Amino acid sequence: MDATLTTATWYWLLIPMPLVVLLSLLSWLVHVLGARRGEG
C-alpha cells in the first residue's frame, strides 16, 4: 500500500508541469481566435 501511495503521490506532484503547457496552449488559442475575430 505504501508503494502505491508514494507512486501516486509523485505523479500528482508533477501536474504543474503539464499544466503550464496546457495554460500556454489555451492562451495561444485565445490569441489566435481573437486575432481571427478581429480580422473578421
Next chain:
Amino acid sequence: MVNATTLTFVVYLIGMVTIGIIAFRLTDSLSDYILGGRSLGPGVTALSAGASDMSGWLLLGLPGALFAAGMNQIWIAIGLSVGAYLNWQLVAPRLRIYTEQASNALTLPDFLENRFSDETRLLRVLSAVVILLFFTFYTSSGLVAGAKLFEATFDMPYDAALWIGAAVIIAYTFLGGFLAVSWTDFVQGTLMFLALIVIPFVTLQQVGSWDAVTAAVAETNPEFLDAFHDMTVLGIISLAAWGLGYFGQPHILARFMAIRRVSDIPLARLIGMGWMVIGLFGAMFTGSIAIAYFGPDQLDDPEKVFIVLSQVLFHPMVSGILLAAILAAVMSTIDSQLLVSSSAITEDFYRQILRKEAPETELVWVGRISVVIIALIATLLATDRDSSVLSLVSYAWAGFGAAFGPIVLLSLMWRGLSRNGALFGMVSGAVTVVVWKAQTGGLFDLYEILPGFIVCGGVAILVSLFGKPASEETLVEYDRIRAMWR
C-alpha cells in the same frame, strides 16, 4: 567507433561556425549585433531562451540525480517549469514593449536607466558591472564543465578540449553576434530535445515496460518512489525556489526583448514551455529508466547515465549526435552569457558613457572585440580547472534572480516603483544572497534566492512608498506604455 563519433562532432562544430558566417552578413548595426534587430521568430525565440537557460545540467545533472536519489529531485523541475511559465506570461510581453518604447533599450541596464530616467547612471553602471563580472566567471565555469566532460568521455587532453570549444564559440559569436547565438541555440535546443526523447524511449524499449521500471526502482530502494524521502520542508522550498531566478537572468530576458512582434509571444511561450517540460520529463525518465536498465550501483558516476546510454544503445554515428547534444547544451548557455557581457561593455559603457557619437560600424566592432577579450579571459581562467574564482558562479543564479528579478517584475507591473527603490532593492537583494550563503545551519540552509528575492522586493516597495516618489516624467511614460499592452 571513435572515428564515426568524432566525425559527427566535427560536422556539428562546422555547422555552428557556418551559421556564424551567415549571421555575419546580416549584421550591420549594434542593435543587430546585440539584439538581432528584434527580428526573432517565435520558434527561434522559444528554443533560444530554453537552450540558453538549460546547460549540461538538463542532460547530465538531472538524469544523474534521479538515478542516484529518486523522485525527491522533481521539486526543482516543478519550480523551474512554473518560474519559466510566469516569466513568459508576466515579463516577456511587457519587457518587449517597454524596451522598444522607452528609448529603444538594447540591454537590461539600458532598460533600467530608461525606465527610471536615471540621470546619475548609477543603475546602469552597477547592473552592467555585475553582469560583466558574473557572466565572465559563469562563461569560464561552463568552459571548465565542457572540457572536463570531453576529457572524461573521449580521453581528450583537457587543454585541447577547452581551446577547441572556446575557439568555435568565439568564432560564431564574434562573427554573427545575437543572430548567430540565437540560430545556433535553436539548432542546439533541437538537438537537446531530440536526445531527451530518443534516449528514454529506446531505453524503455530495452527494459520492456513502465511497470518493469517502477518495479526495478522499488526493488533498488522503495524510497526512490517517494518525492518526500530525505527531504525537509526547507529542502523542498529551496529546490522549488530555483524558479524565482528566471525573472532576473539577463541572457534569457534578452530573448524576450528580441522577438519580432509582441503578438508572436503566445506561440513562442507555447513552444518554449512545451520544449522545457518535455525536456525535463525526458531527463527525469532517463534517470528513472536507467535504474531498471543498469541495476543498482552499476555506474561509478551517476551523472554519466546519459553518456553511457548514448554509447551502449546506439550506432556510433547516432551516439555522436546524442553526445553532441551535451556539447550543445553547454555551448548554448556559454554563447548567450558571452554576448550579454559584450553588450554590457559596448552599449552600457562604450556607447552610453565613452563615445556617444560612435558610428554603428565602430560599435559592432567594439562588440566583436569585447566578445574575444571576455572569452579569452574566461578561457584563461578555465585553464586552472580548480580555480577558487570559479566558485563565484554558485552566487550567479541566485544573485541575478534576487538582485534583478523583483526589480524587473515591479518595474513592469507597478507604476509607483521609484529609481531609489530599484537601486536600494537591487543592492539589498544582492547583499542578502552573499550574506545568507556564507551562513550555515537552521534557516540558513534555505536557498539564498528566496530571502534575497523577498528582501529586494520588500526594500524596493518600502523605499518607493516612503522615500522620494517616482518622478512625474516616469509615471507619464509608464502610463503611456502600459496603455499599449492592455
